[in-house]
Amino acid sequence: MNISNTVKITPELVAEHGLKPDEYERILKLIGREPSITELGIFSAMWNEHCSYKSSKVHLKTLPVTGKIVIQGPGENAGVIDIGDGQACIFKMESHNHPSYIEPYQGATTGVGGILRDVFTMGARPIACLNALRFGSPDHPKTRHLVSGVVAGIGGYGNSFGVPTVGGAVGFHSRYDGNILVNAMAVGIADTDKIFYAKATGVGLPVVYLGSKTGRDGIHGATMASAEFGEGAEEKRPTVQVGDPFAEKLLLEACLEIMAKGCVVAIQDMGAAGLTCSAVEMGAKGDLGITLDLEKVPVREEAMTAYEMMLSESQERMLMVLKPGKEAEAESIFKKWGLDFAIVGHTTDTLRFLIRHNGEEMADLPIKELGDQAPEYNRPFTETPKLPVLDASNVPAPKSLGEALEKLVASPDLCSKRWVWEQYDHLILNNTVQRPGGDAAVVRVHDGPKALALSTDVTPRYCEADPFEGGKQAVAECWRNLTAVGATPLAITDNLNFGNPEKPDIMGQFVGCIRGIKEACLALNFPVVSGNVSLYNETQGRGILPTPTIGGVGLLKDFQNSATLAFKSSGEAIVVLGDTRGWLGQSAYLATIFGREEGAPPPVDLAAEKRSGDLVRDLIAKGRVTAVHDCSDGGLLVAIAEMAMASGIGATLELSPGGIPPHAFWFGEDQARYVITAPALALPEIEAAARAAGVSAMRLGLTGGEQLILPGERPISMAELKKRHESWLPDYMAAKN
Amino acid sequence: MNAAVVLFPGSNREGDVASAIKRITGKAAKIVWHADEDLPSGTDLVVLPGGFSYGDYLRCGAIAARAPIMTAVREHADRGGLVLGICNGFQILCEAQLLPGVLQRNAQLRFMCKEVYLRVERSDTPYTRRYNAGDVLKIPVAHGEGNYTADEETIKRLEGDGRVLFRYVSPEGKTDPKWNHNGSTNAIAGVLSDKRNVLGLMPHPENHVDPLIGPTDGRGLFESIKTVLEAA
Numbered sequence: 001m002n003i004s005n006t007v008k009i010t011p012e013l014v015a016e017h018g019l020k021p022d023e024y025e026r027i028l029k030l031i032g033r034e035p036s037i038t039e040l041g042i043f044s045a046m047w048n049e050h051c052s053y054k055s056s057k058v059h060l061k062t063l064p065v066t067g068k069i070v071i072q073g074p075g076e077n078a079g080v081i082d083i084g085d086g087q088a089c090i091f092k093m094e095s096h097n098h099p100s101y102i103e104p105y106q107g108a109t110t111g112v113g114g115i116l117r118d119v120f121t122m123g124a125r126p127i128a129c130l131n132a133l134r135f136g137s138p139d140h141p142k143t144r145h146l147v148s149g150v151v152a153g154i155g156g157y158g159n160s161f162g163v164p165t166v167g168g169a170v171g172f173h174s175r176y177d178g179n180i181l182v183n184a185m186a187v188g189i190a191d192t193d194k195i196f197y198a199k200a201t202g203v204g205l206p207v208v209y210l211g212s213k214t215g216r217d218g219i220h221g222a223t224m225a226s227a228e229f230g231e232g233a234e235e236k237r238p239t240v241q242v243g244d245p246f247a248e249k250l251l252l253e254a255c256l257e258i259m260a261k262g263c264v265v266a267i268q269d270m271g272a273a274g275l276t277c278s279a280v281e282m283g284a285k286g287d288l289g290i291t292l293d294l295e296k297v298p299v300r301e302e303a304m305t306a307y308e309m310m311l312s313e314s315q316e317r318m319l320m321v322l323k324p325g326k327e328a329e330a331e332s333i334f335k336k337w338g339l340d341f342a343i344v345g346h347t348t349d350t351l352r353f354l355i356r357h358n359g360e361e362m363a364d365l366p367i368k369e370l371g372d373q374a375p376e377y378n379r380p381f382t383e384t385p386k387l388p389v390l391d392a393s394n395v396p397a398p399k400s401l402g403e404a405l406e407k408l409v410a411s412p413d414l415c416s417k418r419w420v421w422e423q424y425d426h427l428i429l430n431n432t433v434q435r436p437g438g439d440a441a442v443v444r445v446h447d448g449p450k451a452l453a454l455s456t457d458v459t460p461r462y463c464e465a466d467p468f469e470g471g472k473q474a475v476a477e478c479w480r481n482l483t484a485v486g487a488t489p490l491a492i493t494d495n496l497n498f499g500n501p502e503k504p505d506i507m508g509q510f511v512g513c514i515r516g517i518k519e520a521c522l523a524l525n526f527p528v529v530s531g532n533v534s535l536y537n538e539t540q541g542r543g544i545l546p547t548p549t550i551g552g553v554g555l556l557k558d559f560q561n562s563a564t565l566a567f568k569s570s571g572e573a574i575v576v577l578g579d580t581r582g583w584l585g586q587s588a589y590l591a592t593i594f595g596r597e598e599g600a601p602p603p604v605d606l607a608a609e610k611r612s613g614d615l616v617r618d619l620i621a622k623g624r625v626t627a628v629h630d631c632s633d634g635g636l637l638v639a640i641a642e643m644a645m646a647s648g649i650g651a652t653l654e655l656s657p658g659g660i661p662p663h664a665f666w667f668g669e670d671q672a673r674y675v676i677t678a679p680a681l682a683l684p685e686i687e688a689a690a691r692a693a694g695v696s697a698m699r700l701g702l703t704g705g706e707q708l709i710l711p712g713e714r715p716i717s718m719a720e721l722k723k724r725h726e727s728w729l730p731d732y733m734a735a736k737n
Numbered sequence: 738m739n740a741a742v743v744l745f746p747g748s749n750r751e752g753d754v755a756s757a758i759k760r761i762t763g764k765a766a767k768i769v770w771h772a773d774e775d776l777p778s779g780t781d782l783v784v785l786p787g788g789f790s791y792g793d794y795l796r797c798g799a800i801a802a803r804a805p806i807m808t809a810v811r812e813h814a815d816r817g818g819l820v821l822g823i824c825n826g827f828q829i830l831c832e833a834q835l836l837p838g839v840l841q842r843n844a845q846l847r848f849m850c851k852e853v854y855l856r857v858e859r860s861d862t863p864y865t866r867r868y869n870a871g872d873v874l875k876i877p878v879a880h881g882e883g884n885y886t887a888d889e890e891t892i893k894r895l896e897g898d899g900r901v902l903f904r905y906v907s908p909e910g911k912t913d914p915k916w917n918h919n920g921s922t923n924a925i926a927g928v929l930s931d932k933r934n935v936l937g938l939m940p941h942p943e944n945h946v947d948p949l950i951g952p953t954d955g956r957g958l959f960e961s962i963k964t965v966l967e968a969a
Contacts, residue, residue, distance in 0.1 A: 152847070152848070155848050156848070159789070159848055159850075159879065159881075160747070160749070160788075160789040160792065160793070161749070162749025162750070162788060162789075244792065245789070245792065246746070246747050246789060246791065246792025246793075246794065247792075249746075249747055249749065249789075250746055250747075337746065338746060421850075422847075422849055422850055422851050423847055423848045423849070423850070424848075424850060425848075425850045425879040426850055427850060427877050427879060427941070427944050428749060428750060428753065428879065428944075429752070429753065430753045430756065430757075430943075430944055430947060430950060431950070432950070433949075433950060444949075444950070448949065559949075560949065
């Protein structure tokens with residue numbers, strides 16, 4: 001063994017690399033000697049939580065990941081599903097939480113860049129991006145700055161790259177004050193027979209470095225993302241990378257061209273832990289060794305050490321194994337796009353990860369064990385105690401329903417997010433059938449008529465109150481949103497954001513949510529094909545609300561046969577499908593009007609979800625309904641108000657049925673419900689179909705006029721309501737409220 | 738009609754405009770590489786598409802304006818050929834001094850993607866023949882730097898010579914600062930060269946041509962070009 005070992009490996013150094021003493025012992029046992037500093041860096045990159053999933057793996061394995069339409073489940077750069085006609089949809093969601101808190105613009109851009117790379121690495125052309133953002137309380141002094149930076153960053157990257165950002169979610173809660181969440185999702189399309197994987201095959205083949213040059217940015221980014229924030233998190237700014245969407249756009253075009261020319265054996269993007277992680281993945285998956293000669297790596301800074309090169313997280317880089325004899329052709333394509341192209345190593349049959357720098361051996365490690373032998377923890381957890389069911393009679397009625405409605409639609413969580421999505425180019429590529437602001441975005445595939453429906457969902461306060469029901473609800477709501485536009489839900493990607501897994505109660509939240517997700521995915525035939533786990537979202541010991549964001553993809557055979565939420569004309573019946581019981585525990589009504597987050601969240605009856613969803617999809621396909629909206633935060637009255645505001649048409653509502661207090665009826669958040677409209681003549685048929693499907697249908701009123709009229713209350717002007725709905729966020733960002 | 742769409746590194750709406758041209762004229766546009774020195778022979782319309790050429794680094798359009806192909810584009814314009822610059826293409830035309838003025842950051846300092854209303858100021862140009870003067874079009878914008886400005890004398894000349902082709906207006910067609918989303922001087926959305934063969938505009942007519950996706954107010958611009966070129 002001739003490894004340069006110039007730095008003494010002390011316990012402090014081991015700790016600085018985020019490795020626990022027993023993990024270091026494991027390294028010593030594995031390689032039989034003290035590691036070099038470069039090797040220690042490589043282990044820290046491979047064995048941190050972000051890359052190794054060491055706390056989550058044992059639970060992730062329980063999720064349903066297979067199905068008729070699944071071509072590739074979790075474990076590759078992104079998930080792949082079959083959408084018919086020889087086409088595949090490739091998609092994934094990933095977090096960039098820690099960096100976005102430290103440097104919101106660059107943290108968000110590199111989050112978008114990373115997830116786009118995951119998708120086009122597999123041979124797909126990205127067709128849409130979505131995101132899910134969680135910020136701290138609007139009153140927190142940093143929130144405005146973070147919202148402004150993150151939104152500009154997401155737009156700054158996607159707009160320049162040239163992919164429409166078509167949907168997402170934005171929420172606020174004081175529990176994100178010190179740890180915001182930035183979850184970005186990318187969706188691409190490829191031919192099913194032209195999908196590229198990370199697994200390398202063949203010995204002695206060139207390993208090629210593509211894209212931007214390597215600098216010292218982002219060193220230890222993944223390690224930072226695997227620890228809690230203490231005081232002075234801002235000092236970690238140098239670990240945040242800088243995004244270059246222009247370079248990524250060129251990389252996309254060059255990669256797709258090189259793939260089309262048949263040059264590529266295997267490809268892996270350099271994301272977290274850069275060169276280390278990508279090379280190890282390619283070798284370990286293909287049962288091959290990899291030898292790298294670092295002096296050949298294109299660098300933009302002088303005198304970079306092997307350690308720095310192996311841990312750099314410079315963006316917009318790829319690693320490829322080329323087919324023999326294709327080097328010149330591949331190189332000419334990359335040169336045409338003005339990108340770096342360098343043969344930096346080759347595959348071997350030794351199963352060793354050998355790093356040389358100017359002829360000197362800097363690391364020599366067993367490649368499979370680097371990935372496979374990462375520590376795996378079955379961390380102790382305590383179940384989250386169940387909260388009592390809150391009786392509606394314990395929740396006060398509002399002064400008037402109308403006044404409560406006005407407050408709800410102008411609240412930070414339920415107000416219009418136009419200020420956000422108008423900063424995203426959501427129209428480029430000319431395929432955006434349904435724009436942001438609806439239940440799900442609808443994006444045409446090529447020239448249609450096929451289209452994909454896309455949505456991201458989770459209700460963190462439900463997950464906090466009951467992780468199991470909350471996990472179920474996140475999946476069910478996503479499924480419902482896709483259904484509400486008429487799509488058949490196909491599969492999901494999950495982005496699991498939690499606090500410190502070393503705390504049993506946090507681990508309990510994680511385990512509970514996973515169980516809920518699993519149960520819902522099984523019941524709704526909605527497998528998980530990709531995902532990402534983000535733990536340690538804590539600052540000074542305070543964790544975020546458990547936030548398992550679900551990103552779903554659904555299929556519309558003909559997008560002209562889709563539904564939207566806006567009322568279409570006056571005099572139509574407004575009907576709710578699904579049971580209304582008036583569940584106020586953890587409701588937006590309770591939280592917004594009274595500042596109370598109490599009680600058990602609404603239970604999710606998955607069989608009922610399936611019944612009502614299948615009914616709604618069928619009614620849309622048959623053209624029986626004129627508008628459809630999923631009923632979620634804020635209950636029936638908020639859903640109806642949103643349908644009215646989207647159209648400018650008002651509504652006259654009937655008295656709520658006896659037995660349920662009116663505020664519980666109108667604001668309760670019972671699940672498995674949709675609000676639809678239909679011409680009066682179509683009602684008997686709809687009601688018959690609902691009866692046959694075992695779904696209740698209740699008439700709520702009629703569309704029409706320019707006001708929203710509740711029995712016995714002052715009519716609400718639609719124009720006024722819409723103004724309040726639209727103005728909260730712009731006013732907040734301009735510091736006017 | 739023979740259209741050529743120039744592809745710069747970082748262009749990203751070349752496909753949108755090419756497919757609009759194909760949809761409306763029935764004939765595919767040729768994609769021309771920025772490093773080429775010649776336009777395809779017979780080209781009668783050059784399009785500089787939207788996007789972020791060279792990442793918009795340095796200044797929007799500044800680097801692309803100096804690409805090898807731009808010499809041929811300039812010669813084409815000098816011969817009276819049609820040159821249409823949309824969004825980043827408009828920025829490139831200004832940087833190449835084929836059009837006067839500059840596009841600054843939007844007044845509110847944010848990127849804006851939304852539908853806006855444009856008033857067609859005259860219909861006797863190759864780009865607006867199929868519209869009527871005074872028509873109000875609903876067309877989307879998607880830009881961070883679309884705030885058109887020029888020195889007072891230039892603005893006066895543009896206005897005096899009738900070279901302002903499109904203006905941001907209210908849905909009723911009135912100029913109103915509230916509807917001038919990016920703060921452009923005189924709400925200018927599109928300007929012509931002195932010979933009226935070169936047009937630069939910030940909004941994206943190519944994104945409003947397909948009735949299955951949304952409004953189709955952008956069709957008239959491409960139909961106008963087709964009418965003029967086919968009559969030639």
